[in-house]
Amino acid sequence: MAVRKNQANLTATEKRNFVDAVLELKRAGRYDEFISTHNAFIIGDTDDGERTGHRSPSFLPWHRRFLLQFEQALQSITPSVTLPYWDWTVDRSPRSSLWADDFLGGDGRSGDGRVTSGPFAFSGGRWPMNLRVDGRTFLRRSLGTAVRELPTRAEVDRVLAMDVYDAPPWNSASDGFRNNIEGWRGPNLHNRVHVWVGGQMTTGASPNDPVFWLHHCFIDKLWADWQKLHPTSGYLPTGDTPDVVDLHDTMKPWNDVTPADLLDHTKFYTYA
Amino acid sequence: MSRPTRRQVLYGSAASLAGVVLAAPVAHAAHADRAVERSADGHGHPAAGGHSGSGHDMPEPEPFDEMYQGRHIAGWPADSGDSPGGQGGHGKRARRLAGPHDGMDFVVRIDNDDLHVMRNADGTWISLVNHYEKFSTPHALARAAVRVLQGADLVPVITG
Numbered sequence: 396m397a398v399r400k401n402q403a404n405l406t407a408t409e410k411r412n413f414v415d416a417v418l419e420l421k422r423a424g425r426y427d428e429f430i431s432t433h434n435a436f437i438i439g440d441t442d443d444g445e446r447t448g449h450r451s452p453s454f455l456p457w458h459r460r461f462l463l464q465f466e467q468a469l470q471s472i473t474p475s476v477t478l479p480y481w482d483w484t485v486d487r488s489p490r491s492s493l494w495a496d497d498f499l500g501g502d503g504r505s506g507d508g509r510v511t512s513g514p515f516a517f518s519g520g521r522w523p524m525n526l527r528v529d530g531r532t533f534l535r536r537s538l539g540t541a542v543r544e545l546p547t548r549a550e551v552d553r554v555l556a557m558d559v560y561d562a563p564p565w566n567s568a569s570d571g572f573r574n575n576i577e578g579w580r581g582p583n584l585h586n587r588v589h590v591w592v593g594g595q596m597t598t599g600a601s602p603n604d605p606v607f608w609l610h611h612c613f614i615d616k617l618w619a620d621w622q623k624l625h626p627t628s629g630y631l632p633t634g635d636t637p638d639v640v641d642l643h644d645t646m647k648p649w650n651d652v653t654p655a656d657l658l659d660h661t662k663f664y665t666y667a
Numbered sequence: 668m669s670r671p672t673r674r675q676v677l678y679g680s681a682a683s684l685a686g687v688v689l690a691a692p693v694a695h696a697a698h699a700d701r702a703v704e705r706s707a708d709g710h711g712h713p714a715a716g717g718h719s720g721s722g723h724d725m726p727e728p729e730p731f732d733e734m735y736q737g738r739h740i741a742g743w744p745a746d747s748g749d750s751p752g753g754q755g756g757h758g759k760r761a762r763r764l765a766g767p768h769d770g771m772d773f774v775v776r777i778d779n780d781d782l783h784v785m786r787n788a789d790g791t792w793i794s795l796v797n798h799y800e801k802f803s804t805p806h807a808l809a810r811a812a813v814r815v816l817q818g819a820d821l822v823p824v825i826t827g
Contacts, residue, residue, distance in 0.1 A: 437798055442788040450787075507817060528795050529819040541800070568788035578799070579787070589799035597815065599783075599795045 397466070397664040399616070402479035402493055402609055403486055404667075410498045413479065414514045416472040417605050418521050429465055430526045430602045432648060437599035442566040445638045447647055450567040452560070452631060453640035454577050455618045456654040458611050460646065463663055465608060477664060480612035483588055484548040489538040499606055501536075508535035508594050515605060528598045535594030536604065542590045550582035555621050560631045565639045571631075572621055576614060585614050616666050622658070630654050725790040728773060731806045738816075740809040742775040773805050775812075780821040782812055796821075 405413070420426040436448030436457075448457045462478060469476045486493055489502045500513020510533070515522040517533035524532045539545075554575040561571040567579035578586030588610050589596045595603035602608070622628075633642045640646050642655050660666075730743040775782040775794065783795040784805060791801035792808045796815050802808035812821075 438783060438785075438795070441785060527822055529816055529821050531819045564788065566788050579801075586799040590797075597797055597799060599798050601798070 396661075397470075397477045398667045399477045399612060399664050400479055400667045402481050402498070403491075405479055405498075407497065409476075409479075412473050412476050413469070414498065414605075416469040416476050418514060419472045420468055421522060425468055427525050429461070429468075430600050433461070433602050434526065434599040435648075442564075442568070443638075446566065447640055450574075450577065450579065451639045452565055452573055453646055453654055454573055455615070456630070456640075456657040457646055459615050459618070459657045459660065460649060460652055462608065462611055462615060466664075478612045479609055480616050480666070481606065481609035482613055483545040483591075483610070484551055487545045493606070493609070494538070499609075500534075502538045503534075503536040503594055507531070507533075508537050510534045510536055510594075524595070524603055526600050527595070527603065528600055534604060536596070537593030539591055540593055541597070542587055545591050546582060546584045546587055551584060551617065554581060554584060555617065555624055558625050558628050560628055562631070565632060565636060572628075576617060576621075584617075585610075615660070619660050619666060630658060725786075728792075728804045729806065731809070735810050736813050737818075738813045739778050740776070740806075740813060742773055742805040742809055745772055745774050775805050775809050777809065777812060777816070777821055781823060782809065782821055784808060 400409075417426070433448070440446040440449040440451065442450055447453050448461075466476075466478050469478075481493055493499055494501050494513075496513045498513070500510050500515050503510050510516050511518065515534050522534055524534065554572060557572045557575060559571045561573040562569045567574065567577075570580065575581035576584050578584050589601060592604065592606055592610075595601060596607065596610075630642050632639065635641065640654060643653050645651060645653055727744060728742075730741075730747075732741040733739075772786050773784055773792075775784050785793050787793065787801060789801075791803060792805055793799075793801060794808050794812055796812045797808065800811075802811060
C-alpha cells in the first residue's frame with residue numbers, strides 16, 4: 396500500500412526520486428496534460444452552470460482522482476514514488492526545506508518573480524512553461540507577498556469541526572466543510588495558499604508549479620481527517636441536483652468514477 | 668515581441684481531456700437569483716435551496732476604460748457589444764468566437780487582449796490570472812491583473 400508522507404519527513408533520496416519523476420513527465424510531454432485539464436475545469440466550472448472540479452461538492456473527489464492520476468504517472472517512472480503533502484500550518488516560511496534547492500527550489504527574485512534556484516528554475520532548461528496565461532516562460536513565485544500569512548492550525552481546526560459536508564446552493568456561496576476548505580467562505584484555506592505562493596499558482600494554470608500537488612495532497616488529507624472526525628457525515632448532495640455531481644454521478648473528464656468510489660482513500664493509499 | 672494570434676491553441680489538449688465542460692454556455696441571467704442573500708461581511712446564510720427570489724440583487728458593474736501603470740485596461744458588459752461604446756469593430760473580436768467569452772458576463776481587456784473573468788455567486792469577480800482571489804468589481808480585477816503581469820502580455824486562452 397502506498398504511503399503518502401509529509402514532505403518535511405522525506406529523505407534526500409525520496410525528494411530526488413519525486414523531483415526526477417516530475418521532470419521526466421515534463422520532458423515526455425505528459426505533465427502539461429494535467430495543466431490543460433485543470434485549466435479547462437477552472438474556466439468551465441461556474442457558480443450558476445455546470446461545475447465539477449471547483450466551487451462545487453465534487454471539488455474534493457475531483458482533485459482526489461486528479462492527484463491519483465498524477466501519482467500513477469509518477470509511479471510509471473519510479474514505482475516507489477508517492478505524493479508528499481505540504482502541511483502549511485507547520486511549514487509556513489519561505490525558508491522551509493520545501494523551498495530548498497534539493498526539492499522545489501526557492502522564492503522568485505524581486506522584479507519579475509523568476510525562480511532562479513532548484514530543479515524547476517528556468518536556467519536549468521527542464522521546466523518550460525508551455526501552457527500559460529501570459530507571455531512569461533519561467534516559473535514564478537512570490538511567497539507571502541499577496542497575502543502575508545498561510546492558514547493556521549486553529550483555522551484548519553475550525554473548518555474541520557464543521558459537521559455538514561456541503562449545502563445548497565452547492566457553489567462558492569455554500570456553507571459547509573467543502574466550501575470552507577476550498578476557501579470561498581470562512582477563513583479561506585485552499586484558495587489562500589495558492590495566493591500565498593504567488594506566480595503561476597494564482598492562475599488557472601496553477602499546476603505549472605509542482606507545489607500544486609503537495610498543496611492539494613494536504614487538502615486531500617484534511618478531507619480524510621474530516622471524515623474521521625465526522626463518521627456519520629457523508630458526501631452531499633446525494634441525488635437529482637442540477638449542474639453538480641451527486642454522490643453516485645460520474646465525474647468528468649473520466650466519466651467512470653463517482654464521488655462514492657473515492658470516499659475511502661485507503662483503497663488507494665494511506666497518510667503517514 | 669511577437670504576439671500569439673487568438674487562434675493559437677494554447678490549451679489545445681484541454682478539449683480532448685475535458686471537452687464537455689467547455690461547451691456549456693452559462694445562462695447567467697436565469698440563475699442570477701442563486702446569488703444568495705448575505706450580510707455585508709459575506710457571512711450571511713443562503714436561502715433554502717439557494718433561491719432568494721429577486722434575481723436583481725447583483726448590480727451590473729460600471730464599464731471602464733483607462734491607462735493603469737502603463738497598460739490600457741477596459742471592461743464592459745458582454746451583452747453591450749464588442750467595445751466599451753458598444754459600436755463594435757475595435758481591435759480583436761471576441762464575442763462571436765467560440766472561446767474566451769462563452770458564458771462570460773463582462774469583457775475585460777488589457778492592451779486589447781482578453782482576460783477571462785468570472786462572476787462569483789456573491790457578486791464578486793475572479794480572473795484567470797488571479798483565480799483564487801475575489802475582487803469587488805471587474806475594474807479592481809483588471810488593475811490587479813496589471814500588477815501581476817508586470818508588463819507581460821496576456822496570452823489568449825482557447826478552450827475548444
